[in-house]
Amino acid sequence: MEGTAAVVGSGPNGLGAAVVLARAGLEVTVFEAAPSPGGAARSSDLLGPGTVVDLGSAVHPFGAASPLFSRLGLHRHGLEWLHPPVVAAHPLDDGPPGLLHRSLERTAEELGPDGRAWSALHRGVVERWEETVESVLGPLVRPPAHPLALAGFGLRAPWPAAATARALFRTEQARGLFAGSAAHSVLPARHVLTSAFGTLFGAAAHATGWPVARGGSQAIVDALVADLREHGGRVVAGTPVTDLDQVRPADVVLLDLTPRQVLGLRGLELPARYRRALARWRYGTASYKVDLLLDGPVPWRDPRVGRAGTVHVGGTLAQIDAAESEARAGRVPERPFVLVAQQGAADPSRAPEGRQVLWAYAHVPHGCDDPVAGERVLAQIERFAPGLRDRVLARVDTPPSRLEAWNANLVGGDIGGGALDGLQQVFRPAVRADPYATGAPGVWLCSSSTPPGGGVHGMAGDHAARSALRDLARRRRSGG
Ligand SMILES: Cc1cc2nc3c(=O)[nH]c(=O)nc-3n(C[C@H](O)[C@H](O)[C@H](O)COP(=O)(O)OP(=O)(O)OC[C@H]3O[C@@H](n4cnc5c(N)ncnc54)[C@H](O)[C@@H]3O)c2cc1C
Incomplete structure (x- = not known):
């Protein structure tokens, strides 16, 4: 499918979404606030030369089990x-x-x-x-x-x-x-x-x-970025997005953000009811x-x-x-x-x-x-x-x-994108038929604040990207 996509945030979900969109034929740009991509799945030599420290996620039962990661065949890009x-x-x-x-x-x-x-x-x-x-x-x-x-x-x-x-x-x-x-x-x-x-x-x-992951969780990120590039996508790091006009024009916009950040974005008109639901979100x-x-x-x-x-x-x-x-x-x-x-x-x-x-x-x-x-x-x-x-x-x-401060999605140190109790276990971030839809035309949420929640598996990105693609196809058919 022809078209352009912008993804805000390059965590595993943002990158997962980007890859799905790029593989579907869209021209994808990922905008990342931090100097390098990967969100809470980055690694560094934090403890000195020769060390590899997982700065966020470390152990990956659901990365290994992820239907998206296996579909993409990330081992081709060195993930082991x-x-x-x-x-x-x-x-x-x-x-x-x-x-x-x-x-x-x-x-x-x-x-x-x-x-x-x-x-x-x-x-x-x-x-x-x-x-x-x-x-x-x-x-x-x-x-x-x-x-x-x-x-x-x-x-x-x-x-x-x-x-x-x-x-x-x-x-x-x-x-x-x-x-x-x-x-x-x-x-x-x-x-x-x-x-x-x-x-x-x-x-x-x-x-x-x-x-x-051999060599650090960063290897998961590197494999996703390599796959994205292979399909014509790119990552623009060191670019915090505060206004959606920074990433437009784009046929679809995916936000790898949690509700508080979404509410803080300028240039995004959300339905009042959805906005109220996001404001009630509990970390x-x-x-x-x-x-x-x-x-x-x-x-x-x-x-x-x-x-x-x-x-x-x-x-x-x-x-x-x-x-x-x-x-x-x-x-x-x-x-x-x-x-x-x-x-x-x-x-x-x-x-x-x-x-x-x-x-x-x-x-x-x-x-x-x-x-x-x-x-x-x-x-x-x-x-x-x-x-x-x-x-x-x-x-x-x-x-x-x-x-x-390292990753704005970790609000107050919550590493799951929002508490996993009460209604938030099932309805993330709000009660609606498509949990990834924001109600703003062409704008979708894909972070761990949507199902299935936290963890490095990219599945929120996968589901959100598919919703976005289905909607884009529908809009195209109806001439919108
Ligand atoms: C300490 C810690 C330990 C963890 N341990 C594990 C584990 O062992 N196993 C596991 O599976 N999971 C673990 N997790 C959870 C897992 O890392 C997250 O659930 C997962 O990374 C969520 O992916 P995401 O794409 O939704 O968001 P994130 O990975 O948080 O990525 C969001 C990205 O968006 C960027 N961003 C935010 N705001 C903006 C903006 N305005 N403009 C541009 N970019 C922006 C951020 O800089 C970040 O790169 C851990 C997390 C942490 C922090």
């Missing part, structure tokens, strides 16, 4: 998923850690008395993984492409993760693994629908794994990031934890739930839930020989920059890895305000 020997570990004060493996059978076997329940909960979703992913990575307001797969998954989804874990599992290992996976939703485990996250992340581990709990360079491996009390790509540092189910509830209530948790990535377990290129880059963030109250959070992140890791502090060669804390 690397898998750690253990998918995720959940260390505990007492007893061995919970370990999540690619193999469902091995995970179940090691979970002993909870093995059968673990299998029963995940097997059906793993067996219908591709259909499930296509449905959950799409707008839930549309009829699902695979109703049966979604129904199987949906039976488990509505329950709070805490209730599911307590009903099904007896050991803290299984409960912790499930609660840790559910906590990727950035919601307390007592919150409805968190079982959906627990089950989905668990099933993803067994179906596709939770890999990292969620923030992340406080801590990156460490260590002079060797993390001294985990149980060395098996060192083989995991992801470590859920938060203790028991009850402790994780309490930490998430504290952060939501506006207090820095004494013992925060900390997500740790050890990309080096899969990709030795991340640090100079003998060193290790450790990536971590804790959930803290929205917009809270209190440096005590950084100390508590270290204390939490040290709880399961005594002597960690003695190994630290370099440390960089990135509190919520700095995350937002």
Whole structure:
């Protein structure tokens, strides 16, 4: 199809949208505020020469599972998923850690008395993984492409993760693994629908794994940009868009922005009702990031934890739930839930020989920059890895305000483009038949504030671009 497209913002969704539009034949320009493309999927040598630090996203279960990324064949542009020997570990004060493996059978076997329940909960979703992913990575307001797969998954989804874990599992290992996976939703485990996250992340581990990108998450961005260029598109970096006239004329405009930024754009006439809905949009709990360079491996009390790509540092189910509830209530948790990535377990290129880059963030109250959070992140890791502090060669804390200064979409340090609770779980950013339509002719929203929400998978971009193309074809047919 002939025509021109402008995309504002070059996160994975903006780039995903741009590639879909370029492949459809449009002439695409992506405008990016930052000096380089990639949004929250960029990497740098933040911790010194020879280090590769993922400045935002690190671990990519839904990148590996993304129908868009596989359709595009991003491996042609050098993207390679690397898998750690253990998918995720959940260390505990007492007893061995919970370990999540690619193999469902091995995970179940090691979970002993909870093995059968673990299998029963995940097997059906793993067996219908591709259909499930296509449905959950799409707008839930549309009829699902695979109703049966979604129904199987949906039976488990509505329950709070805490209730599911307590009903099904007896050991803290299984409960912790499930609660840790559910906590990727950035919601307390007592919150409805968190079982959906627990089950989905668990099933993803067994179906596709939770890999990292060889050479840093930046490789995902570089592959998308290469594909865009291959199809005639271009990225104009260092160009914050404040007025839509900067990007016009264009037949379609896609905004990889969150509602607050959309409302701040000049030259965009939105229907009053949609504008009011965007003004009601709620941002969620923030992340406080801590990156460490260590002079060797993390001294985990149980060395098996060192083989995991992801470590859920938060203790028991009850402790994780309490930490998430504290952060939501506006207090820095004494013992925060900390997500740790050890990309080096899969990709030795991340640090100079003998060193290790450790990536971590804790959930803290929205917009809270209190440096005590950084100390508590270290204390939490040290709880399961005594002597960690003695190994630290370099440390960089990135509190919520700095995350937002780096990428305006991370409002108040919310890394998901808006809270994932209440109506916002399904209706992102407003209740409407096409969640990507802004109501302004030719202007579409494609960020993680639209379905399916946060994560590096590009699927919001894919769906938004397809909506835009369908609409453009309709306008052309009707001579508009
Ligand atoms: C610390 C952190 C850890 C994360 N961990 C993971 C993880 O392990 N796995 C995972 O899958 N996901 C993770 N995520 C989430 C994931 O990175 C995001 O959900 C994803 O990047 C969202 O993509 P997006 O395209 O919607 O927006 P973004 O990636 O946020 O990109 C938006 C882009 O728009 C640009 N922009 C904003 N305003 C303007 C403007 N006015 N003009 C021009 N450009 C503008 C920004 O500079 C940015 O480049 C993490 C995020 C963070 C911050």
